Amino acid sequence: EIVLTQSPGTLSLSPGERATLSCRASQSVGGSYLAWYQQKPGQAPRLLIYGASNRATGIPDRFSASESGTDFTLTISRLEAEDFAVYYCLRYGGSPTFGGGTKVEIK
Amino acid sequence: QIQLQQSGPGLVKPSQTLSLTCAISGDTVSSNSAAWNWIRQSPSRGLEWLGRTYYRSKWYTDYAVSISSRITIYPDTSKNQFSLQLNSVTPDDTAMYYCARDRWLSHFDLWGRGTLVTVSS
Secondary structure (H helix, E strand, C coil), rough: CCCCCCCEEEEEEECCCCEEEEEECCCCCCCCCEEEEECCCCCEEEEEEEECCCEECCCCCCCCEEEEECCEEEEECCCCCHCCCCCCCCCCCCCCCCCEEEEEEEE | CCCCCCCCCCCCCCCCCCCEEEEECCCCCCCEEEEEEEEEEEEECCEEEEEEEHHHHHHHHECHHHHHEEECCCCCCCEEEEEEEECCCHHHHHEEEEEEEEEEECCEEEECEEEEEEEEE
């Protein structure tokens, strides 16, 4: 079973700053089968990125993502007020697995 | 507009069966490209995929190994919906339960709003 480890657990930043979130897989994910989600309180997760680096429909270009082997990164270039939330990575295909999440909070 | 509408009780007694339904609008449960999933979220377990059902000339179901002995997911084509049954629940099954769609066994692109289920006597 693939385990996804997200870091840091919490990221304290100010609006306008750059956020870099990490998701490390315990073994090869294979085929870039990795997605990123944003979740706000009281809401279901919202798809941001799929295929490791493809933005979902309607996602602003300040969100970008990349992969390097078993390391995946979500970058928010300039944080806006609505970006403060919890972010999860998901490995899909086979038996889907979520990471534990990174909370991006206002500093 | 494609939507998933969840329904079911928010309180279940220990040892009983948790039953939830997800009604689909704007797509069909028997689509050859979609799969219909149940996912739950709790502070102790985080986000946990439970299982899915999908149609590819015949019906298939996949379940998470950790829960496979207690779970059933099944479609209802006459009502264009799918359902979750989880048997022998304990307080550890207390969670927000979501239904979700994926396309081609890929990422989850559409989610229901969630149902908070509490297991308590």
